[in-house]
Amino acid sequence: MTGQSFLPYGRQDISEDDIAAVSAVLRGDFLTTGPMVDAFEAALANRVGAAHAVVCANGTAALHLALAALQLEADGRNCAIVPSITFVATANMARAVGLEVVFADTDPDTALITTDTLAVALERAKQAGLTPRVVLPVHFAGQSPDMDALAALAATEGCVIIDDAAHAIGTISAGGYPVGGSPYAVMTCFSFHPVKTIAMGEGGAVTTQDPALAEALRRLRGHGLTRDPSCFENTEDAFTDGAANPWYYEMPEIGFNYRATDFQCALGLSQMKRLDAFIARRTALIAEYDERLKTLSQHITLLPQQPAQTPAWHLAVALIDFAAAGISRAAVMAILRSHGVGSQVHYIPVHRQPYYARRWPDLTLPGADRYYQRCLSLPLYPTLTAEDMNRVCLALTTALRGQP
Structure with a gap:
């Protein structure tokens, strides 16, 4: 880095x-x-x-x-x-x-x-x-x-x-x-x-x-x-x-x-006053992520876009089958960080938080749990450059191959 x-x-x-x-x-x-x-x-x-x-x-x-x-x-x-x-x-x-x-x-x-x-x-x-x-x-x-x-x-x-x-x-x-x-x-x-x-x-x-x-x-x-x-x-x-x-x-x-x-x-x-420009840039970055992640690994996709709406993207969420890729999410995040790339998890299902788990001890929500198992938020903000995007995708490729 x-x-x-x-x-x-x-x-x-x-x-x-x-x-x-x-x-x-x-x-x-x-x-x-x-x-x-x-x-x-x-x-x-x-x-x-x-x-x-x-x-x-x-x-x-x-x-x-x-x-x-x-x-x-x-x-x-x-x-x-x-x-x-x-x-x-x-x-x-x-x-x-x-x-x-x-x-x-x-x-x-x-x-x-x-x-x-x-x-x-x-x-x-x-x-x-x-x-x-x-x-x-x-x-x-x-x-x-x-x-x-x-x-x-x-x-x-x-x-x-x-x-x-x-x-x-x-x-x-x-x-x-x-x-x-x-x-x-x-x-x-x-x-x-x-x-x-x-x-x-x-x-x-x-x-x-x-x-x-x-x-x-x-x-x-x-x-x-x-x-x-x-x-x-x-x-x-x-x-x-x-x-x-x-x-x-x-x-x-x-x-x-x-x-x-x-x-x-x-x-x-x-x-x-800059909202439209921010949205346009975020939309372009999401489109680029979508194209690049398709060729990066069979184990990763981008959060799919809902039909008939125009989202103002806040997060670039990748869905990764970590088990199939043979690497943990924690390991992927650590490798990304070693390459100077931040990532985050949005979110831990709230029903699993101890306060709420005590209130609903037998609750299982398979859709939320399945999403949580795979989600990883990648960098997304208007000043992200083409060079930055290259670095993110290269680091992600390296991580999913289990390389340092």
């Missing part, structure tokens, strides 16, 4: 315009909530076709806010359906608002929840005496599940949908609408971590078509406080001579400090 830079599996692409946008905020009057927050929210809502966007501290906060805004009773019976192939935050935030989590299996090749796996999870929930209230489909690696079919099935059980679209800013679903402007999801959650398609350092957002939910999201984002006189309950403290006191606020419910800063939103707004 002498003289060569390390190639991580993902990284941000920060331009001079991005730096200038952040610098301008740092030289201005607002560091935390200010005009860039409103500007970023407006740009995001416009991009995805949503009536409202509420920016927040990170993608996990977005999930927490969305689930809290539903105000579902934590009675020990209400539950959320979560696909097992996701980051732990999707399940954890359902637990954070007091919901039980029932895991759905996923397609072994795409890692996406399906109507069949959702149906099984809904039945498992009912057999456990639970009431399904919300389904959280994950738009994995930039691809969407069949949202039309999932929404129809969820509706028959009285469930609403909250999209976990942390991987899918810019994806156009099979229904022809941008993820985040769905006619089916009551809310959609995004992440703007540095490895995502656009970066805010840390950052997240929730989009919705519902003005009441948008108001709840904003209130919960800021400790649950309101300054709206029409909402005040303690009129003796709130008003003087019929006018609202200028200092006054109330907390009708407990919220969180999940606000985003003005300089985060300045970066996000600048990055949003």
Whole structure:
């Protein structure tokens, strides 16, 4: 690896315009909530076709806010359906608002929840005496599940949908609408971590078509406080001579400090202007991976593309039959690293995590497990060059041959 830079599996692409946008905020009057927050929210809502966007501290906060805004009773019976192939935050935030989590299996090749796996999870929930209230489909690696079919099935059980679209800013679903402007999801959650398609350092957002939910999201984002006189309950403290006191606020419910800063939103707004270019470059890289992996080894393929949608790829996931190749995933990753190539596993099935395994000790999800056995995320980001791609593929070839 002498003289060569390390190639991580993902990284941000920060331009001079991005730096200038952040610098301008740092030289201005607002560091935390200010005009860039409103500007970023407006740009995001416009991009995805949503009536409202509420920016927040990170993608996990977005999930927490969305689930809290539903105000579902934590009675020990209400539950959320979560696909097992996701980051732990999707399940954890359902637990954070007091919901039980029932895991759905996923397609072994795409890692996406399906109507069949959702149906099984809904039945498992009912057999456990639970009431399904919300389904959280994950738009994995930039691809969407069949949202039309999932929404129809969820509706028959009285469930609403909250999209976990942390991987899918810019994806156009099979229904022809941008993820985040769905006619089916009551809310959609995004992440703007540095490895995502656009970066805010840390950052997240929730989009919705519902003005009441948008108001709840904003209130919960800021400790649950309101300054709206029409909402005040303690009129003796709130008003003087019929006018609202200028200092006054109330907390009708407990919220969180999940606000985003003005300089985060300045970066996000600048990055949003480059979203189409980022997507185009990632799409070209995925196409190149697809062609090259076909000739690299019979034991490796790329995550297959779903029909009738236009994914904004977040991950380049290779599916490798490690047993047939005669080498472990750990050994492949070690050899890649020795050649300066990073890789990652997205994800360990969440139902196998000790916390959840104790709650569902006999649960087996063969599709999620089969996907997990084979997945390996390769470098994917806009600044990856042709030379970098050559290095990745050469290192992968070497690794699958068991060579150092």
